Amino acid sequence: MPEWLEIIIRSILFLTILFLLTKIIGKKQISELSFFEYVSGITIGSIAGEVIMGLEDSMFYGMIGILTFGITTFAVDYFALKSKKFRDIVEGKSTVLIQDGKILEDNLKKEKYTIDDMSALLRQKDVFNVADVEFAVLEPNGELSVLLKKENQPLTPKDVNLQVAQEKVPQTVIMDGQILDDALSSAGKTRKWLNIELEKLGVLLENVFMAQVDSYGELTVDIFDDKINVPSPQARPLLLAMIKKAQADLELFALETDSEKAKKMYRKNAEKLKITMEKLTPYLSEPLQ
Incomplete structure (x- = not known):
């Protein structure tokens, strides 16, 4: 078998295995990684790369290695769900x-963070003055939660x-x-x-490229041609304007009549x-455009 064909077959095979492992482990593996998941992901990828490029003689050994790390990661996640103490060890705890x-x-030193590191995390939360912060906690995934x-x-x-009016999820109707x-x-x-x-x-x-019905039952439209402006719905603002006019007319009539x-x-x-x-x-106010 030609070497290039063998690489293609290995690539497809291990891509399928990695995909199935990721599906089994769950979305967490590709979103917020714990320390263990981070190490496990790097190791699995390294093994797959070695085997795909033929640097290892046996694909079977490579598959065993990947499956071992995949099963171990799945087991760690399972026990982390069952035990708070185990979860704290594997995923870490929040630090104030x-x-x-x-x-x-002291907590900054414990996490090996400098003032500059903390300031950078605060700026990511649109906070530029430390004096504005009441409470900040460093989460296990490295994110900073700020109050x-x-x-x-x-x-x-x-x-x-x-x-204010209650909002509902807009429905895309077109x-x-x-x-x-x-x-x-x-x-x-x-x-x-x-x-x-x-x-x-x-x-x-x-x-129409897309059209949605909002919480008030109004239709908003986006068309294919971006150069054409589609008017915004005006039913609510116009209704509010009519009520205001009617109220003003009644006050005017009260001033003009001689009948008590x-x-x-x-x-x-x-x-x-x-x-x-x-x-x-609150339900009808919307600026006229």
């Missing part, structure tokens, strides 16, 4: 680097008692000019509705619309 706003120098001091945390709607009926059904819409919305936007189905009874009626309904508008604003 900053607590109550103070850097713990900012209360006064430095971003303001949320909950902090100001602001009601992809590459094809309607996805399952997604359309999940969004509670029909093809007839979809065709009407596309007609409103002045877009043909075959020109009519004044009272207009002001009462204007107040009702104002309360309704305040409740609906």
